[in-house]
Amino acid sequence: MKSEPAAAARAARMIELGREECLELLGGVAFGRVGFTRQALPVIRPVNHLVDGDTVVIRTHPGSALARHTTVDEVVVYEADDLDPYTRTGWSVMVTGRARLVTAEWEAARYRALLVPWTDRDVDEIVRIQADLVTGFRLTH
């Protein structure tokens, strides 16, 4: 066990962010983490995303646990952050809402062109997460 890296000694102040600012921050970064349950266990997976209006769009592979969520309109969470462990400043945004597969082929194709997979795995399914609940905070000195 190691202690934490030397950091700015001062504790940061946590400021809550409004919905618009949260979605803007989320749209400005390339990836985040989707959280859902699989076989009654919580799961967090890093993925790249796009923000499109009031939705967060991600890709997944056909038959994935996440894809199965979309068939029952299950609620998932999406989180992204940009936090600096040395200054202990930055932000985090969390979007909570129903996940749905994009089934219209023209629409899925459009998202596939905009959202390039990071790996060579088959992630051809497009999932849209409705930003029903948007929360976030900024840490500042």
Added chain:
Amino acid sequence: MKSEPAAAARAARMIELGREECLELLGGVAFGRVGFTRQALPVIRPVNHLVDGDTVVIRTHPGSALARHTTVDEVVVYEADDLDPYTRTGWSVMVTGRARLVTAEWEAARYRALLVPWTDRDVDEIVRIQADLVTGFRLTH
């Protein structure tokens, strides 16, 4: 909606990591994200952590949704990553296991000294997550 930032065009290869390597990577970074459910909804919260043997140690505030999980030995997930959206390389580690409050005062005091809160909020409860299941991957070219 914006497209993603210009990135290395090549897709990365995803290599699964073993338990020891995952815990070592996790121990080498200061923070990650805990995932659990609150009122039947999935939640992801960034927090700073320590790795102590086969456990991940974090702080939370008394009465938090996370603290309530520990009273029923509920399973939570802890994820950390270091991913570069430009080169599309890096790693992600996920630990799944029961969360328990550290109730022995000497032990809680020791963790409090090692794990300094980032904010001025009261996060005096210490939670230990048992690394029952440890998975991770590295993205590489």
